[in-house]
Amino acid sequence: MDVYDKYAYEPFAVTVDLAVFTVRGGALHVLLVERGEEPYAGRWALPGGFVRPDESAETAARRELGEETGLTDVSGPHLEQLRTYSEPDRDPRMRVVSVAFAALLPDAPEAHGGGDAARARWTPYAAAGPLAFDHDRILADARERVGAKLEYTCLATAFCPPEFTLGELQQVYETVWGTALDRPNFRRKVLATPGFVEAVPGAARLTGGRGKPAALYRAGTATALHPPLLRPTPEGRPA
Amino acid sequence: MDVYDKYAYEPFAVTVDLAVFTVRGGALHVLLVERGEEPYAGRWALPGGFVRPDESAETAARRELGEETGLTDVSGPHLEQLRTYSEPDRDPRMRVVSVAFAALLPDAPEAHGGGDAARARWTPYAAAGPLAFDHDRILADARERVGAKLEYTCLATAFCPPEFTLGELQQVYETVWGTALDRPNFRRKVLATPGFVEAVPGAARLTGGRGKPAALYRAGTATALHPPLLRPTPEGRPA
DNA sequence: CCTTTTATGGTCAAGGCGACTATAAAAGGG
DNA sequence: CCCTTTTATAGTCGCCTTGACCATAAAAGG
Numbered sequence: 001m002d003v004y005d006k007y008a009y010e011p012f013a014v015t016v017d018l019a020v021f022t023v024r025g026g027a028l029h030v031l032l033v034e035r036g037e038e039p040y041a042g043r044w045a046l047p048g049g050f051v052r053p054d055e056s057a058e059t060a061a062r063r064e065l066g067e068e069t070g071l072t073d074v075s076g077p078h079l080e081q082l083r084t085y086s087e088p089d090r091d092p093r094m095r096v097v098s099v100a101f102a103a104l105l106p107d108a109p110e111a112h113g114g115g116d117a118a119r120a121r122w123t124p125y126a127a128a129g130p131l132a133f134d135h136d137r138i139l140a141d142a143r144e145r146v147g148a149k150l151e152y153t154c155l156a157t158a159f160c161p162p163e164f165t166l167g168e169l170q171q172v173y174e175t176v177w178g179t180a181l182d183r184p185n186f187r188r189k190v191l192a193t194p195g196f197v198e199a200v201p202g203a204a205r206l207t208g209g210r211g212k213p214a215a216l217y218r219a220g221t222a223t224a225l226h227p228p229l230l231r232p233t234p235e236g237r238p239a
Numbered sequence: 240m241d242v243y244d245k246y247a248y249e250p251f252a253v254t255v256d257l258a259v260f261t262v263r264g265g266a267l268h269v270l271l272v273e274r275g276e277e278p279y280a281g282r283w284a285l286p287g288g289f290v291r292p293d294e295s296a297e298t299a300a301r302r303e304l305g306e307e308t309g310l311t312d313v314s315g316p317h318l319e320q321l322r323t324y325s326e327p328d329r330d331p332r333m334r335v336v337s338v339a340f341a342a343l344l345p346d347a348p349e350a351h352g353g354g355d356a357a358r359a360r361w362t363p364y365a366a367a368g369p370l371a372f373d374h375d376r377i378l379a380d381a382r383e384r385v386g387a388k389l390e391y392t393c394l395a396t397a398f399c400p401p402e403f404t405l406g407e408l409q410q411v412y413e414t415v416w417g418t419a420l421d422r423p424n425f426r427r428k429v430l431a432t433p434g435f436v437e438a439v440p441g442a443a444r445l446t447g448g449r450g451k452p453a454a455l456y457r458a459g460t461a462t463a464l465h466p467p468l469l470r471p472t473p474e475g476r477p478a
Numbered sequence: 479c480c481t482t483t484t485a486t487g488g489t490c491a492a493g494g495c496g497a498c499t500a501t502a503a504a505a506g507g508g
Numbered sequence: 509c510c511c512t513t514t515t516a517t518a519g520t521c522g523c524c525t526t527g528a529c530c531a532t533a534a535a536a537g538g
Contacts, residue, residue, distance in 0.1 A: 014251045051336075084296060209483085212486080424495070453515075454516085
């Protein structure tokens with residue numbers, strides 16, 4: 001990292017791209033924006049934008065998250081850096097290096113308040129067609145990362161509202177992983193992990209649905225999951 | 240990521256920084272270079288350099304790895320992107336965004352063949368004093384990532400020569416994690432994981448040391464470790 | 479009132495893993 | 509040449525986790 005090297009260096013544009021996920025109605029959704037200009041005019045793309053001179057990539061990502069979702073409290077949602085995409089030809093116009101982030105939101109915010117957010121739409125992950133640039137790749141990487149992190153972190157609560165039932169939490173796992181889980185076993189595992197969730201003391205209950213009302217829980221203070229909650233292996237996944 | 244936005248964007252310099260690790264004599268070592276110029280003249284730093292106009296960050300990292308280690312076959316070593324560091328003030332001279340990588344090498348190459356490699360020295364991780372720029376942080380992040388990946392991947396073999404004993408493999412774990420492991424249990428776990436290691440058929444053996452000669456193994460084809468090989472928890476590490 | 483639906487509680491056996499003991503095969507020192 | 513030391517390898521035992529179940533409780537709907 002020697003700026004005084006004799007090598008000439010070329011200036012790059014640096015952007016952030018966001019894969020913003022939520023779980024809605026049993027399906028994983030991602031926030032997309034429609035491009036208005038070339039290249040890829042009319043195609044959908046991940047929200048994002050330039051990193052400004054006084055910003056870190058993290059700051060820029062959180063700013064973009066607020067602009068695209070219309071959220072007021074932008075400090076709440078889980079946001080984490082994924083990796084950086086820097087293929088020389090990933091943008092046909094110029095050299096653009098993009099730092100990708102994944103964000104996890106609870107359902108509800110139907111997005112597009114004003115400004116940039118007006119362009120944004122929640123799209124089922126499965127229906128997120130061919131995206132602009134290398135965003136298909138970024139989105140796939142982001143989804144894989146989120147699925148993997150559910151195994152060994154308490155990240156699943158980031159998809160849930162402040163108070164939630166264990167059934168809702170299980171829905172998050174089943175939706176992201178695309179597999180069904182045994183309810184009693186899931187419950188046993190979650191409750192046996194100290195700090196994962198904590199019961200809402202008011203013995204509160206919920207919901208408009210059928211069946212016995214469920215107890216409410218809040219996210220606990222733990223972040224890691226030891227031992228991990230491994231997704232069921234369809235066959236053998238050792239390789 | 241809209242280049243036609245009205246926002247002015249500032250050009251950034253983009254570099255790669257490498258945390259190159261090896262296990263030597265029961266201690267984790269990292270490859271450092273001494274800076275000759277301001278700022279941080281005389282301080283040690285992670286090797287790295289500018290990403291060239293026709294390179295991706297991955298390509299630049301592998302090129303730098305070759306230049307700094309003097310290795311000929313630069314396609315062999317494990318190299319993986321860590322994350323990107325982009326704090327606006329991380330370089331006092333100008334706006335530099337750095338994509339950090341971790342590289343894992345087997346012991347032996349005493350580095351510095353010619354060119355840039357002459358500047359490079361293997362340093363025990365524990366003795367890697369205050370480094371230039373934010374490289375202390377990068378190095379700490381890299382070490383943590385490597386330690387974590389040993390748990391759920393077969394990455395440990397990247398520290399070993401082409402043929403190795405289970406004792407050497409265990410040494411890798413103990414060195415990176417800083418904990419002792421029970422030998423029979425470690426052996427049982429490694430051999431029970433299909434594709435982790437495969438026995439060298441020639442019933443070969445080794446070594447100049449005392450004791451019963453050990454069987455030789457090669458790295459297998461598996462990359463993931465299911466179930467994981469968790470490092471012993473000193474107390475409770477659920478948080 | 480009975481069925482359906484969801485939440486919750488419990489059992490049981492197989493497998494993984496930590497702790498530990500035992501044996502085998504080399505080197506080194508008297 | 510024997511005995512100790514050292515390292516590799518084999519095996520045992522019991523606890524805990526986990527997957528596959530079964531059973532009960534509490535609501536809604538007909």
